[in-house]
Amino acid sequence: MVVSRSRALLLFMVTRWGRSLQFVFEEDSWICQSHIAMPSATMTAQEVRAVWTSEKGSMANQTAETRWAKIIQGTIDDVGETAAAEDVDSQKRAESIAIQIALKGIKKGIEQNKPLTPLQDDGKLDIQEWNKQLAAIGNCSWKHCPWLFGECYMYRSIQRILNSSKHWQNYDIFKRQKDSTFVKSRAAVEELTSRYMQIVANTQLAQDESKEEAKKLLFIEMTEIALWGNATDLSLLANLTLEDLQNLQGREAIQKSQQNIVDNDTDDVWAYLQRTSGQASRQIDIVLDNAGFEFFTDLLYAAYLLDAGIATSVRLHTKEFPWFVSDVISEDVESLFEHLDSSECFPSREYIDQLIPRLRKFFQSGAITTTSDSFWTTPYSFHEMPVKAPALFKELQNSYLVIFKGDLNYRKLTRDGLWPHTTTYEEALGPLGKQSGVKILSLRTNKSDVCVGVPTQSKVDELNEKAPGGAWIQNGKYAVVSFNEGL
Numbered sequence: 001m002v003v004s005r006s007r008a009l010l011l012f013m014v015t016r017w018g019r020s021l022q023f024v025f026e027e028d029s030w031i032c033q034s035h036i037a038m039p040s041a042t043m044t045a046q047e048v049r050a051v052w053t054s055e056k057g058s059m060a061n062q063t064a065e066t067r068w069a070k071i072i073q074g075t076i077d078d079v080g081e082t083a084a085a086e087d088v089d090s091q092k093r094a095e096s097i098a099i100q101i102a103l104k105g106i107k108k109g110i111e112q113n114k115p116l117t118p119l120q121d122d123g124k125l126d127i128q129e130w131n132k133q134l135a136a137i138g139n140c141s142w143k144h145c146p147w148l149f150g151e152c153y154m155y156r157s158i159q160r161i162l163n164s165s166k167h168w169q170n171y172d173i174f175k176r177q178k179d180s181t182f183v184k185s186r187a188a189v190e191e192l193t194s195r196y197m198q199i200v201a202n203t204q205l206a207q208d209e210s211k212e213e214a215k216k217l218l219f220i221e222m223t224e225i226a227l228w229g230n231a232t233d234l235s236l237l238a239n240l241t242l243e244d245l246q247n248l249q250g251r252e253a254i255q256k257s258q259q260n261i262v263d264n265d266t267d268d269v270w271a272y273l274q275r276t277s278g279q280a281s282r283q284i285d286i287v288l289d290n291a292g293f294e295f296f297t298d299l300l301y302a303a304y305l306l307d308a309g310i311a312t313s314v315r316l317h318t319k320e321f322p323w324f325v326s327d328v329i330s331e332d333v334e335s336l337f338e339h340l341d342s343s344e345c346f347p348s349r350e351y352i353d354q355l356i357p358r359l360r361k362f363f364q365s366g367a368i369t370t371t372s373d374s375f376w377t378t379p380y381s382f383h384e385m386p387v388k389a390p391a392l393f394k395e396l397q398n399s400y401l402v403i404f405k406g407d408l409n410y411r412k413l414t415r416d417g418l419w420p421h422t423t424t425y426e427e428a429l430g431p432l433g434k435q436s437g438v439k440i441l442s443l444r445t446n447k448s449d450v451c452v453g454v455p456t457q458s459k460v461d462e463l464n465e466k467a468p469g470g471a472w473i474q475n476g477k478y479a480v481v482s483f484n485e486g487l
């Protein structure tokens with residue numbers, strides 16, 4: 001019998017020692033891959049544990065083994081490049097040496113799997129909380145720790161070094177990467193802008209009562225643009241070519257990708273919005289993920305929600321300091337406009353020149369505002385929000401709809417837990433789910449180890465067959481549009 005040499009020919013799986021072992025014939029040899037064994041569907045929420053970086057076959061493990069050190073090296077190179085510029089203050093340049101040495105210390109710690117140690121004081125109030133949580137976890141190391149904590153700890157460690165300096169405290173160590181990727185998404189930005197401006201020109205978004213179905217289709221399209229904008233997370237883009245990026249972002253790709261939404265509650269969100277459209281105040285909160293192209297799609301989405309009369313105002317939540325490489329900080333808002341204004345970055349001006357004043361007006365009138373809460377840059381999952389950030393929790397309860405963008409928010413919403421995939425979204429939300437009073441919509445492309453809300457086990461089996469080894473939870477080609485009303 002001729003055995004195909006193509007990749008990933010799934011031959012059989014067995015379960016041993018609590019792990020699924022998957023045997024694959026790849027190139028000329030048999031390869032045994034293990035992937036994480038999922039807990040049984042009868043487990044209670046308390047029993048569902050969070051994923052650790054030592055979990056073989058997990059995205060957690062892959063991240064700790066290969067991506068973290070690269071990300072730190074990127075920060076070392078970035079500081080070096082900034083310090084080498086001619087116009088840099090000599091004291092700032094001198095300080096860059098100590099910063100690079102400290103960053104190399106983090107990198108070495110990761111590579112040599114050193115224990116995670118309490119963060120040294122940098123004059124900020126949150127350090128004690130971090131160290132308390134580290135103490136609660138107990139002995140752990142970079143490659144043997146809860147992934148959510150370890151990864152947040154890494155970004156806080158980088159910021160601690162900058163906070164402890166004199167000249168680099170407000171420096172965005174990831175700005176260079178964020179900017180360069182946004183410029184590469186030129187074709188997608190131009191395409192989406194022209195599409196949006198044509199919609200605005202051709203329809204009375206808020207008034208046309210007779211076209212309910214058309215309005216719903218437009219809602220689906222705009223929601224999916226915001227969803228797939230999340231596919232471009234800089235921390236995952238290391239191997240993507242410009243062509244890949246453009247394919248990923250084009251509108252055609254967005255349409256094609258609809259079949260890859262494994263939990264799709266778009267109809268439920270739409271029904272909620274229709275049912276409640278008479279409410280006087282309809283503030284929609286968007287807890288942002290990445291700057292650049294994704295943030296551009298978020299702004300387009302915010303404009304649509306306002307233009308269509310779905311929201312009366314939109315509040316954008318940014319991070320307080322550079323976080324997970326590409327997350328939006330408040331400075332990224334103006335930076336986006338600066339890029340859009342530049343005909344060097346975006347030479348095709350016709351529609352962009354129409355869009356910019358429209359967006360600016362929303363900010364000037366207060367229809368779109370930005371805010372930041374220190375809770376977003378803690379290592380806590382959102383299950384801890386009612387206790388650790390009660391004021392923020394209350395604000396979200398009062399919101400008409402809270403949209404959480406992206407993978408990290410989803411991990412935090414679900415406690416980064418290895419839930420059975422058929423667990424309902426409501427259950428995995430814990431205190432933010434049933435009777436929380438928070439109306440939550442997640443728009444997230446799957447790039448980690450957690451995914452809930454898949455309607456049936458047969459659907460899970462089908463996904464495992466189509467994208468084996470947990471690929472559908474990890475590779476960013478699948479997504480969720482998950483909604484819970486908090487009733």
Ligand SMILES: [Mg+2]
Nearest residue numbers: 289290324327
């Ligand atoms: Mg991010």
